[in-house]
Amino acid sequence: MAVLIQRAQLLLQQGRYQDALTTLKQHLSTSANDIEALFLLAICYLEMGKTDEGEQVVNNALSFAPDDDRFLYLKARIALNKNQYSEALQAISEAVAIHPYQADYFGMWSQILLFKKDYPGALQKAQEGLAIDPENLVCLNLRSNALFNLGKKEEAFSDLHEALEHNPENAYTHANLGWKWLEAGDHRKALEHFRESLKLDPNQQWAKSGMVQAMKARYWLYRQFLNYAFFMGRQKAGMQWLIIVGIFIFTQIASKVFFPLYVLLALVALSTWLIAPVSNLFLRLNPYGRYALTPQQMKVSTMVGCLLAVALLAAAAYWITAIPGLLSVAICSGVLLLPVSSMYTPESKKSRNIFRIYTLSLAVIGLLGVIFAFITNDYANIFVAVMLIGVFLYQLLANYIISRE
Numbered sequence: 001m002a003v004l005i006q007r008a009q010l011l012l013q014q015g016r017y018q019d020a021l022t023t024l025k026q027h028l029s030t031s032a033n034d035i036e037a038l039f040l041l042a043i044c045y046l047e048m049g050k051t052d053e054g055e056q057v058v059n060n061a062l063s064f065a066p067d068d069d070r071f072l073y074l075k076a077r078i079a080l081n082k083n084q085y086s087e088a089l090q091a092i093s094e095a096v097a098i099h100p101y102q103a104d105y106f107g108m109w110s111q112i113l114l115f116k117k118d119y120p121g122a123l124q125k126a127q128e129g130l131a132i133d134p135e136n137l138v139c140l141n142l143r144s145n146a147l148f149n150l151g152k153k154e155e156a157f158s159d160l161h162e163a164l165e166h167n168p169e170n171a172y173t174h175a176n177l178g179w180k181w182l183e184a185g186d187h188r189k190a191l192e193h194f195r196e197s198l199k200l201d202p203n204q205q206w207a208k209s210g211m212v213q214a215m216k217a218r219y220w221l222y223r224q225f226l227n228y229a230f231f232m233g234r235q236k237a238g239m240q241w242l243i244i245v246g247i248f249i250f251t252q253i254a255s256k257v258f259f260p261l262y263v264l265l266a267l268v269a270l271s272t273w274l275i276a277p278v279s280n281l282f283l284r285l286n287p288y289g290r291y292a293l294t295p296q297q298m299k300v301s302t303m304v305g306c307l308l309a310v311a312l313l314a315a316a317a318y319w320i321t322a323i324p325g326l327l328s329v330a331i332c333s334g335v336l337l338l339p340v341s342s343m344y345t346p347e348s349k350k351s352r353n354i355f356r357i358y359t360l361s362l363a364v365i366g367l368l369g370v371i372f373a374f375i376t377n378d379y380a381n382i383f384v385a386v387m388l389i390g391v392f393l394y395q396l397l398a399n400y401i402i403s404r405e
Helices: 003-013 017-028 035-047 051-064 069-081 085-098 103-115 119-132 137-149 153-166 171-183 187-200 205-216 220-234 237-257 259-285 295-321 324-341 349-376 382-404
Strands: none
Touching (some): 035 051, 069 085, 069 103, 103 137, 119 137, 137 171, 171 187, 171 220, 187 205, 205 259, 259 295, 295 324, 324 349, 349 382
């Protein structure tokens, strides 16, 4: 094996991806079709989060080595990153057909089915992988995830403890166990495992995200929100829509029969959108908690805090002065909280751009409504009405996009 490839492998093991990338490109400048170098190059790109570049390398390699199961495995991984589940399943099934004795391939298959919320199927594939390699950490973690979602929590925890017996310093398993404890309602044990995961791998984003949720779960109200979020997360997209529509119909019935119940349900529905950024705002005021937030969470919590303050101050000023324009400021700032709080929720960049452009448009319409209200003394003018309708439609659009992801 070429010296440069051996060096690249060593750099990859050390997590020095940019150095490995430079070394591999140096080798490929004289051996452009070296399949081993291309495989390592694709891994480098994927580990660096450069999915498009990695996909280009994989497609190039498959054009002259279509039966190489390793590239089919990477193709499945890339498709999964892009939420292209059918393509991912096709690629991993082809990889398994070529090399049926690789446990990690069954782990990938199980992971794709978990994303599709096919929990029995995910359990079966993880077990097939463990039949090949009983100590495979990927399959043990994924079998645990499938069992947990099927309601077999004791077996799920047992799998993770077994995984830690095989490798007590695996950051991913500690993070997974942290999430399981969080979903089971024990945020203190969750914090212990997230802390251990980050001690082993400070760059483990999944553990960082879990740490933030566990810190916020100290508050009773946020724990109820988390329970709802976990419940909805386990449902397929169709069932999520049924639940949302069912809540909407029940709310409308409550508005006719018992108005206080309608107000309570409306507040609960509103809180599911606002509680995450508002709790981030509280966490940001914590001397340690603010370091756990991502730049995007910090940005959203700042905007939510500002809008909330403006809405409350304007409402108080209107109560004192009765100037219609101030009521318009309170209404527009208050309703703008909803789209602002979820601008960064989608995973795909395209969806985030849609959310941000939509929110910016609503903000411009709201500003026009405020200006028009001060000029005409009509707080419920056409611009404010358009903004309210826009925010309502935004909720439907956001639910559709997020449930699909």
